[in-house]
Structure formats: C-alpha cells, structure tokens
Amino acid sequence: MPAAAAPVVIAVGALTGSLPASAGDPLPAKTPAQVLELVGTHQVHSFSGTLEQVSELGLPELPAAGKTSAPASAGSAAAVIELLSGRHSARIYVDGKDNARVQVVDQLAERDVVRDGNDVWFYSSKDNTAEHLTLPAKTQDSMPSRDMQGTPGVPAPDDLAQQLLSKVDPTTAVTVGPDVVVAGRSAYNLVIEPRTDATLVGKVAIAVDGQTGMPLSVQVTARGADKPAFRSGFTAFSLDTPDQSLFSFTPPPGSTVKDVPVPDKSHEPADAPHPGPMANPDQLLPQLEAKAHLSVAGTGWETVVGTAAGASGSAAASLLADPLLAQAAVPVPGGRLLSTALVNVLVTDDGRMFAGMVPPEALQAAAAAAR
Amino acid sequence: MLIAVAVKVSSAVPPGRGPAFLDRITQNGLFVAFTAMLVSVPLFMPLAVGVVAGDTIAGEASLGTLRYLLVAPAGRVRLLLVKYAGAVAFCIVAPLTIGLVGAAIGAALFPVGPVTLLSGGVIQPAEAAVRIVLIAAYIAVSLAGLSAIGLFLSTMTVVPVGAMAATVVVSVVSEVLDQLAQLEWLHPWLFSHYWLGFGDMLRQPVLWDSFAANGLLQAGYVAVFGALAYGRFVTKDVLS
Known part of the structure; x- marks a missing residue:
C-alpha cells in the first residue's frame, strides 16, 4: 500500500515541527x-x-x-x-x-x-x-x-x-x-x-x-x-x-x-483582596507579622512560620472550613497536614498553624518546640 | 435536507438548559445564537457531521451506486475529494445556520441590544454579527478534522450506519479523554481539544491563539486521515 507512506511522512513532519527551536543569537x-x-x-x-x-x-x-x-x-x-x-x-x-x-x-x-x-x-x-x-x-x-x-x-x-x-x-x-x-x-x-x-x-x-x-x-x-x-x-x-x-x-x-472599601494602609492596597499565595511565604510574612501573632523558626530556606493558638483561630479555622482544603488535608500525628510539592502547612489539633517550604517532619518538630 | 431541518428545530427551541450565556438571553436575543452554538458543539455537531461524513463513501457502496460512479471516467481521487468537499461544505453551513437562525429567533422573541463580551466590553449588534460569523468559521474549522476521520471510516465499510456510529463514537471518546486531567499530555493532540475555544472570539481584543492552534491541529488530522482514506480507497476492491 504505497499510500500508507504519506501519513507516516506527515506524522513525522508534525512531530519534528513541534520540537522547540534552539536558542537564536x-x-x-x-x-x-x-x-x-x-x-x-x-x-x-x-x-x-x-x-x-x-x-x-x-x-x-x-x-x-x-x-x-x-x-x-x-x-x-x-x-x-x-x-x-x-x-x-x-x-x-x-x-x-x-x-x-x-x-x-x-x-x-x-x-x-x-x-x-x-x-x-x-x-x-x-x-x-x-x-x-x-x-x-x-x-x-x-x-x-x-x-x-x-x-x-x-x-x-x-x-x-x-x-x-x-x-x-x-x-x-x-x-x-x-x-x-x-x-x-x-x-x-x-x-x-x-x-x-x-x-x-x-x-x-x-x-x-x-x-x-x-x-x-x-x-x-x-x-x-x-x-x-x-x-x-x-x-x-x-x-x-x-x-x-x-x-x-x-x-x-x-x-x-x-x-469595595479601600483597605487600610497597613495592608498592601493591591494585594489585599488576594492574600499572598502560599508559594510565597515572603509575601505572607509581612501580612502576618502585622498582626503580631506569629513565631518564626529557622532561617533562609528552612524558615517555618507558626501562629499561636489564640490568634490563629481564624486562620486555621478558615483554612479547614473550606471543604476543598479540608478534604486535601490529611491527618498526621499532632494535627492535619496540607501537603504540596513545594510547601507544607500543618494545622495542629490545638488550632495552631505552621507553614514552610520544608518536609512535614520539620513542621511537626517546630510545632513541638513551640509548645 | 433532514439534517438542515433538524438543525433548525434544535435552535428554534430556545435551549432550556445550558451553561455560560443562558442567563443573558432574556436581556439580549443575540445570545440565543451564542448559546445555540455552544450547546450544539459538544454533541449535536459531531453527530450531524458523523452522519454526513460517514455516509460519503459507504452510503454509495450500500446503495450499489459506488461502482457506477467509478465506471465514469472521473478517477477515485477526484471522487474522494468531491465527497470530502461536500462534507466540509456541510461543516461550514451547519454552524452558520445555527448562528443565523439563532440570532433571528432571538431577535424575534427578545430585545436586541449591545452585546457584552467576556472581557466586560460592549459591542454593537452589527459587530456581534461579525463575531457570530467568526465563531461559525471557528466551528467549521473544528469539524474539518472529524469529517476527515468520518471519510476514512466510510471507506472501510459498506454499511453507512457503521461508519456514522464509529465517527460519533470517536468524537465522544476524544471529548471524554479531554476531560481527564491525568491524560494532560494527550490533550493538545485530541481533535476535540479546541472545540470549545470559540469563546476566544468573544474577548476584547480577540484572542487568535486558539484559532491558529485549532487550524493547525485540524489540518494535521485532515492530512493524516485524508491520506489514510486515499490509501484505503485507491487500493480497495469495490464489490458493491
């Protein structure tokens, strides 16, 4: 079937055409x-x-x-x-x-x-x-x-x-x-x-x-x-x-x-309606720090941010109140863990919340240390 | 002719359930056209195209007229091309009919006014008509690949219903695969992947990326399945 060659040629052409071009100048x-x-x-x-x-x-x-x-x-x-x-x-x-x-x-x-x-x-x-x-x-x-x-x-x-x-x-x-x-x-x-x-x-x-x-x-x-x-x-x-x-x-x-009323000046005006994405603890940090209820453990890449039980009631509760997130959070010793490839968030049984770009064990250790 | 009637009937009933634009219909009749096209794309269009494209060769074969056609000094390639052109012509006419009939019925039943685009901008009814034609063109391009698949399947059998059903099944399978997040690597290669991308024609400014990507993808499907149909039909023993 000579005509069968045509589709093969076209398929090969389509594949090579879609490969990324190499760098120019x-x-x-x-x-x-x-x-x-x-x-x-x-x-x-x-x-x-x-x-x-x-x-x-x-x-x-x-x-x-x-x-x-x-x-x-x-x-x-x-x-x-x-x-x-x-x-x-x-x-x-x-x-x-x-x-x-x-x-x-x-x-x-x-x-x-x-x-x-x-x-x-x-x-x-x-x-x-x-x-x-x-x-x-x-x-x-x-x-x-x-x-x-x-x-x-x-x-x-x-x-x-x-x-x-x-x-x-x-x-x-x-x-x-x-x-x-x-x-x-x-x-x-x-x-x-x-x-x-x-x-x-x-x-x-x-x-x-x-x-x-x-x-x-x-x-x-x-x-x-x-x-x-x-x-x-x-x-x-x-x-x-x-x-x-x-x-x-x-x-x-x-x-x-x-x-929408203008948010007060301690917040970043443009970012206020959207809390900093979890992928950016840097952005989250000043916002949380403004509320002055958080603890920071570790430095650099190992930083773990935690909130105290009393203050974090709102944050932790609202996190788990969302049905989607509540399902995604898996129970671990000491609380519930929301785990992603880059960031882990631990909500302890007593309502504290710890987050960082670290393995879950480090969060549990930080939670235990802050107790 | 039956299909043209069916097209008219389906859009004559202001669609009872439908996503996206449905809530705007009572404010603006022109949205009937958008909603009708939106509703018809996932199922009704593939069904109609499957019937037309699946019937091309197999229909002639089952009626016993295929060999008479081939006796005429026209050549098999020319027959194939004419049959495919007929299917593509249907792909162009069907969405245009839905759009225009939808707009006409919408204009008759509801007030017509400036149309709100997805970007929040507003355009006049005249420009909205241009957008309807653009969307119809987008859908026509979208269906060209499926017609080629239908044509190929039609050369495989002498039972037109089999080719029709197979074409519709292929499109449904493609749409189901497109919904599975686990198969994301496959999605850009599915011919139904850009079917619902015609919403990009309703942005301000118009987003042409999906139109271009869709055109390229459909051209690939037409080339591959057109060549397969050619290979099959030219070497086939026509017994009926």
Missing part, C-alpha cells in the same frame, strides 16, 4: 551578579504579553467541568487554590505606572483586573459581577505598577523574580545556566539552588530577557523532581505600548456592581 556571557544587576535596572514600563502558568503542586485537581459550579469570586480560599493549581493563561497589558489590565483567560469565561489611574475594576464574566475600588492618591505614587500584575492570583514573573532574588544570601548558590528562549526572545537563565537539604525546593530557574533585563519566566522545581512543580512565563511578549482603550472599563449593562 547567543547573548554575551554574564556573571550572576551582572544578570542580577540587569534585572535590578530594567526599565520596561509598557508591554503586553501572554502569561502561562502551570502548577503541579500535588493539590487535588478539579475536573474541568466542576469549575463552573463555583463562581470564582475574588478572595475566597477556593479561588486562590484554583488559580494555584492546574494551568492558567492570562493576557497582560501594562502602560506606565498607572494603567494596567490583566485578563485571566478561562474556557468561555474571563476574569479581568483593570487599573486606570486611581480606579481599579475587577470583573468576572462567569457571574457577570464587577467590583470597583478607588485607590487613595497617596498610595498610588508609592505603588509601582508591578503590584498590579500580582493581583489576580497569576503572579507575573517580574514580581516573582524580585521576591526570589531577595532571598539570595549565603544560603543559596546562584549560577547562570545556558541561554534559553522564552516567548521568542533570548534570555539568560539564572539558576538558584538552596545550599541546604532541609527544604523542599530543589531549584529555581529565572529567565531574564537579554535585551531589557525583564524576567520572562520563573520555574520552581521540587527537590528530587525533574519537572518543575510550578512555572510561570510569557508565551508571547511585546514591548509596544498597548491600545489605550484597553484601560478604560465601564461595567456592562445588567452586571452587578459592588463598591
């Missing part, structure tokens, strides 16, 4: 410090791009059909978990400090965050609701546009890289790997490895755009794993100034509009 060699400096001085104010985030944290996966049942209202624990698990893509448009738009693209639905000067809108097409927030003039100046990108729960690589780089200290080895190509742009590959074995994080790789110094992707790999447990990166990236009409938002007719 080689970038001039740089030391880790120079790459860090490139990141620190990057001056990209206007860009647009498509961001894709894939998490395989080991949290229970919801079938795609189940997602429609719960309206993804901002701020609920389930919404945060939903954004932190599985695959998400978002389109990001940023123009200067004051204009930004993030569209979290779901199947037949979309969640939008639009910032136009002092006005911030959240819109969810699923339940057709819009939330409006007016930023006070003062915080507007002190808040860089980056904060906006982190808000919808899909943290921009830009944001994540800054937080991870702040961890760079003697506990951590920083090297520059072979160049990578992200969204069609050559990028330095900054590889960060903890020097200790007592953390769940094995490797963090940050792709830094060779031209502008803007972080384009972040990959976090758990210790002993060969595939990243969490990756977030641009699949398309453009430095052109986005269309201004994208930044104006009027609630569509028929939608439910809610005015």
Whole structure:
C-alpha cells in the first residue's frame, strides 16, 4: 500500500515541527551578579504579553467541568487554590505606572483586573459581577505598577523574580545556566539552588530577557523532581505600548456592581483582596507579622512560620472550613497536614498553624518546640 | 435536507438548559445564537457531521451506486475529494445556520441590544454579527478534522450506519479523554481539544491563539486521515 507512506511522512513532519527551536543569537556571557544587576535596572514600563502558568503542586485537581459550579469570586480560599493549581493563561497589558489590565483567560469565561489611574475594576464574566475600588492618591505614587500584575492570583514573573532574588544570601548558590528562549526572545537563565537539604525546593530557574533585563519566566522545581512543580512565563511578549482603550472599563449593562472599601494602609492596597499565595511565604510574612501573632523558626530556606493558638483561630479555622482544603488535608500525628510539592502547612489539633517550604517532619518538630 | 431541518428545530427551541450565556438571553436575543452554538458543539455537531461524513463513501457502496460512479471516467481521487468537499461544505453551513437562525429567533422573541463580551466590553449588534460569523468559521474549522476521520471510516465499510456510529463514537471518546486531567499530555493532540475555544472570539481584543492552534491541529488530522482514506480507497476492491 504505497499510500500508507504519506501519513507516516506527515506524522513525522508534525512531530519534528513541534520540537522547540534552539536558542537564536547567543547573548554575551554574564556573571550572576551582572544578570542580577540587569534585572535590578530594567526599565520596561509598557508591554503586553501572554502569561502561562502551570502548577503541579500535588493539590487535588478539579475536573474541568466542576469549575463552573463555583463562581470564582475574588478572595475566597477556593479561588486562590484554583488559580494555584492546574494551568492558567492570562493576557497582560501594562502602560506606565498607572494603567494596567490583566485578563485571566478561562474556557468561555474571563476574569479581568483593570487599573486606570486611581480606579481599579475587577470583573468576572462567569457571574457577570464587577467590583470597583478607588485607590487613595497617596498610595498610588508609592505603588509601582508591578503590584498590579500580582493581583489576580497569576503572579507575573517580574514580581516573582524580585521576591526570589531577595532571598539570595549565603544560603543559596546562584549560577547562570545556558541561554534559553522564552516567548521568542533570548534570555539568560539564572539558576538558584538552596545550599541546604532541609527544604523542599530543589531549584529555581529565572529567565531574564537579554535585551531589557525583564524576567520572562520563573520555574520552581521540587527537590528530587525533574519537572518543575510550578512555572510561570510569557508565551508571547511585546514591548509596544498597548491600545489605550484597553484601560478604560465601564461595567456592562445588567452586571452587578459592588463598591469595595479601600483597605487600610497597613495592608498592601493591591494585594489585599488576594492574600499572598502560599508559594510565597515572603509575601505572607509581612501580612502576618502585622498582626503580631506569629513565631518564626529557622532561617533562609528552612524558615517555618507558626501562629499561636489564640490568634490563629481564624486562620486555621478558615483554612479547614473550606471543604476543598479540608478534604486535601490529611491527618498526621499532632494535627492535619496540607501537603504540596513545594510547601507544607500543618494545622495542629490545638488550632495552631505552621507553614514552610520544608518536609512535614520539620513542621511537626517546630510545632513541638513551640509548645 | 433532514439534517438542515433538524438543525433548525434544535435552535428554534430556545435551549432550556445550558451553561455560560443562558442567563443573558432574556436581556439580549443575540445570545440565543451564542448559546445555540455552544450547546450544539459538544454533541449535536459531531453527530450531524458523523452522519454526513460517514455516509460519503459507504452510503454509495450500500446503495450499489459506488461502482457506477467509478465506471465514469472521473478517477477515485477526484471522487474522494468531491465527497470530502461536500462534507466540509456541510461543516461550514451547519454552524452558520445555527448562528443565523439563532440570532433571528432571538431577535424575534427578545430585545436586541449591545452585546457584552467576556472581557466586560460592549459591542454593537452589527459587530456581534461579525463575531457570530467568526465563531461559525471557528466551528467549521473544528469539524474539518472529524469529517476527515468520518471519510476514512466510510471507506472501510459498506454499511453507512457503521461508519456514522464509529465517527460519533470517536468524537465522544476524544471529548471524554479531554476531560481527564491525568491524560494532560494527550490533550493538545485530541481533535476535540479546541472545540470549545470559540469563546476566544468573544474577548476584547480577540484572542487568535486558539484559532491558529485549532487550524493547525485540524489540518494535521485532515492530512493524516485524508491520506489514510486515499490509501484505503485507491487500493480497495469495490464489490458493491
């Protein structure tokens, strides 16, 4: 059957065509410090791009059909978990400090965050609701546009890289790997490895755009794993100034509009509706510390954050009140454990909560020590 | 003709249950078109395409007219191409009919106004009509791969019902596999993976990524199963 050869040729062509292309123009060699400096001085104010985030944290996966049942209202624990698990893509448009738009693209639905000067809108097409927030003039100046990108729960690589780089200290080895190509742009590959074995994080790789110094992707790999447990990166990236009409938002007719009071100043304004993702204890830390009811044990990668019994009643209770999380938390000696590839959270029987990027045993030890 | 009637009837009934756009219908009749297309894509469209594509060769064979067709100096390749073109023409007409009939019925029963997009923006009815045509084009492209599979299966048998059923079963299996999170590596290769991606036509600005990815994937399916059908049909002994 001579014609049978045709499908084989086509199949081979399809397979080879989908292999990733190799790096284009080689970038001039740089030391880790120079790459860090490139990141620190990057001056990209206007860009647009498509961001894709894939998490395989080991949290229970919801079938795609189940997602429609719960309206993804901002701020609920389930919404945060939903954004932190599985695959998400978002389109990001940023123009200067004051204009930004993030569209979290779901199947037949979309969640939008639009910032136009002092006005911030959240819109969810699923339940057709819009939330409006007016930023006070003062915080507007002190808040860089980056904060906006982190808000919808899909943290921009830009944001994540800054937080991870702040961890760079003697506990951590920083090297520059072979160049990578992200969204069609050559990028330095900054590889960060903890020097200790007592953390769940094995490797963090940050792709830094060779031209502008803007972080384009972040990959976090758990210790002993060969595939990243969490990756977030641009699949398309453009430095052109986005269309201004994208930044104006009027609630569509028929939608439910809610005015959200401005959070008080001790909170980060933009992050308040979405508590810091669990993957970023750094972000969680200042928020919890503000409440002054927490204990910190260990340093660097081995840090364990714990809350005292009295104060944490709300935190621990609300964590387990969510039916999804309550199911995911498995009983262990001394409490219940919410275990993911990168972060473990232990809620003890007496209502204290301990979290860290460490194995469960370290959490149990910290819980015992703090007693 | 039966199928065209069925298409009209299915969208003439404002769909009683349906996700996503259903709640907007009473405010805006144009959403009938979107809802009708949304509801028809997962099951009704594959069913109709399966019937049409499965009937192409096997139907002629079962009626005993295939050999008469082949006696004419037209060549088997040309017959195959014409049959496939007929199936694709159906793929183009069916979603357009659903969209336009849906819009017309929606306009007759409910008020028509500016359409709210998924991004929260609002477009005028004229532009909404353009979006309906775009969605119809997207669905037509989506179904091209399934038609090629149906054509191939149709060359395998002389019983048209068998080819029809097999085509529908293949599409249902593909859709079920697409729902299983454990098979995520397989998903980009399933021809039904982008079927519901036509919502991207309702964003502001329009997101073309899924249209392009869908087109590429369907082109691959058309090439592979078109070649298989060619290989099968050219070397087949036509006995009926």
